[in-house]
Amino acid sequence: MCIKSDVVLKTNTFFLFFVAILTLIANVKSEEPKPTPLPVRAKVKVSAGEARLFSGEDVQLSCSVPDQPEPKWTYHWFRDEESLGSWKVYHLQKSQVQQGGNYTCYGEKDIETWPYSAETLPSEPHTVYVDGGWALLRVPAEPLLIEETMTLTCRIRDEPILVEVLFYKDGIEIHKLKDKDLVLPKLTLKDKGNYWCRATWVQGFEYHSAQSLPVYVAVLDKLNTPVLEIEREEVVRGERVVLRCVTQLNIRDKDLSIDYYFLKDGSRLGPASPQESYLIPFIEEEDAGLYSCRVRVRALDLERLSEQVELKVRLDDV
Structure with missing residues (x-):
């Protein structure tokens, strides 16, 4: 029992x-926590139409995940952080002014192991501008580089025959034409700024005139002037110090490399390095001085030098 x-x-x-x-x-x-984002960022691009458009016109945006097969992904869309649903291509048909904004997307897919789904990082914002007026300045969708050519187009709603077109930069008239297109060859850094246009046309035996809103046009150097960063400009003897040389290569060919040089009081601290950081593992009093960095792209024969930064070394932490 x-x-x-x-x-x-x-x-x-x-x-x-x-x-x-x-x-x-x-x-x-x-x-279960939300899926950890993959080390890849989704990308938004205009697949039809233009990102700067008149109200009533159409544009469509596509979301993709670089170097990943498309059929496996579901794409989620947002405008200014407001959810728009899940679409491979997002259509704005007969767009309205209030539909302008910053559009982003991210990708999500099922995977075989826990947590059984994975997400990309959100895309960079892609701005869509919907103009409700009569004049709109078309500018390049991407920032331009020095020595490239820029075309600005003064668009008028319904495309009437133009009599005169004036182009302005930073409040100053720069060109007067009878054509809607202005071509600026061999750009320099001075060509960046706010541009707009004013057009006159004849419609129904009457003269009409309209002015576009200003739009900023960026012109980039091929290699940015570097900035030397030191976490603290006054340290104690024996501490570990990292120098970081911050720059950016703005070219279409992404395969080119940058050589980094670090200098103290104008003298090089060693040979060229592909690394943007330089380590001083144990700082001594004689390491105090003026530090700078130089960057070079050999294939383009480009070279830039940073401003000097003073590093002070104390004997103790008193």
């Missing part, structure tokens, strides 16, 4: 333990 009771007791105990384990697993699964 006691043996039977012990068996029943053990069976009930095992059953309760099994139920507790299942409950624990269910609770853990219900509290």
Whole structure:
């Protein structure tokens, strides 16, 4: 009789333990964290139309994940952080002014292992501007580089025959034409700024005139002037110090490399390095001085030098 009771007791105990384990697993699964983003960023691009358009016109945006097969991904869209739903291509048909804004997307797909789904990083914002007026200045969609050519187009709604077009930069008239297109060859850094246009046309035997809103045009150097960063410009003897040389290569060919040189009081601290950081593992009093960095792209024969930064070294932490 006691043996039977012990068996029943053990069976009930095992059953309760099994139920507790299942409950624990269910609770853990219900509290699963959101999928960790993959080290890849989704990308938005205009696949039809233009990102700067008149109200009533159409544009469509596409979301993609670089170097990843498309069929596996579901794409989620946002405008100024407002959810727009899930689409491969997002259409703005007969667009309205209020539909302008910053559009982003991210990709999500199922995977075979826990947490069973994965997300990309959100894309960089892609600005869509919808103009409700009569004049709109078309500018390049991407920042331009020095020595490239820029074309500005003064668009007028319904494309009437133009009599005169004036182009302005930073409040100053720069060109007067009868054509809607202005071509600026061999750009320099001085060509960046706010541009707009004013057009006159004849419609129904009457003269009409309209002016576009200003739009900023960026012109980039091929290699940015570097900035030397030091976490603290006054340190204690014996501390570890990292110098970081911050620059950016703004070219269409992404395969070119940058050589980094670090200097103290104008003298090089070593040979060229592909690394943007330089480590001083144990700072000494004689390491105090003026530090700078130089960057070079050999293939383009480009070279830039940073401003000097003074590093001070104290003997103790008093």
